[in-house]
Amino acid sequence: MSFDKNSIYALLNNKHIHFKYTEHRPVYSMEELDALDMPADAVICKNLFLRNSNDKQHFLLTVPAATPIDLKQLATSLGSSRLSFASAERLEKYLGLQSGLVSPFGLLNDTSKSVIFVSSKNLPPSAIIGIHPNDNTATVWLTFGDLLALLSELTVEVKLVEM
Numbered sequence: 343m344s345f346d347k348n349s350i351y352a353l354l355n356n357k358h359i360h361f362k363y364t365e366h367r368p369v370y371s372m373e374e375l376d377a378l379d380m381p382a383d384a385v386i387c388k389n390l391f392l393r394n395s396n397d398k399q400h401f402l403l404t405v406p407a408a409t410p411i412d413l414k415q416l417a418t419s420l421g422s423s424r425l426s427f428a429s430a431e432r433l434e435k436y437l438g439l440q441s442g443l444v445s446p447f448g449l450l451n452d453t454s455k456s457v458i459f460v461s462s463k464n465l466p467p468s469a470i471i472g473i474h475p476n477d478n479t480a481t482v483w484l485t486f487g488d489l490l491a492l493l494s495e496l497t498v499e500v501k502l503v504e505m
Contacts (some may be wrong), residue, residue, distance in 0.1 A: 344431075344438045350475040350482070353450070357492060361484040369480045382471040384483055389444040391437065392452040393428040398456045400428060400436055404446050404473065409462060409505050419503040420460065428484075439476060446489060447476050449498050459498050461486075462505040 344355070354361050390403040390411065399422060399472050405411070413425045430441045437448030449459060465471070467487030474481050493500055 345447060345476055347373075347475040347477040347480055350447050354482075354492075356374075359484060359488045359492060361490055363483065364481045365479060366367070366390070366481065369395065382411045384472050385486075386481075389473065391428045391444050391496070392425045393432060393435050393444060394422045395424040395426070400432065400456050401425070401448060401460050402437070402446060403460045403485070404445070404471075405462050405505055406465065406471075411505075416460075416503065416505075420458075437480075443474070443476055443478055445474050445476055446493070447473065447482075449458060449493060450496065451476075452498070456500070458479055459493055459499075459500045461500075461503045464505060 351363065386407045387404050388407045388409075390412070392401045392403060394401065401420070401422075403416070413479070417423065417425045418505070433439050433441065433444065436452055436454075437444070437449035439445070439448045446459060449457060465486050467485060467490065469485050469486045470482050470483055471489065472481045473489070474480055490500060
């Protein structure tokens with residue numbers, strides 16, 4: 343099963359995870375998202391799909407949009423070889439997503455559990471984060487702690503690192 347926007351909403355409801363969502367025009371970049379009227383108390387997150395240099399490990403990085411990313415430092419923190427952006431083909435293969443749709447909810451499509459979720463140790467569990475539901479026409483608002491609990495329940499490997 344591939345998780346689309348409506349099946350993600352249903353899953354969150356079935357798991358009794360409190361969330362809200364905002365429907366909006368399609369956005370393909372953080373700049374386009376910044377132009378939308380989003381809740382001021384929420385942390386908008388950016389998502390990067392990465393691979394290591396020998397193509398053996400894949401990572402989905404989710405961090406607050408303002409967080410600078412140093413791939414060399416991140417590789418060291420993860421105990422990984424050099425990191426780079428994974429291809430659109432890998433994104434489709436592992437997460438069932440198209441370019442511009444990278445989201446932690448894509449991990450729901452990773453039935454082989456091949457992708458490691460990575461985020462910042464500094465993001466508090468109570469923080470309301472905004473991520474899209476495998477569809478760039480909406481943003482889901484939920485706590486970071488609820489996202490981590492959902493991923494844990496689904497046996498997704500999670501690594502929290504200094505950023």
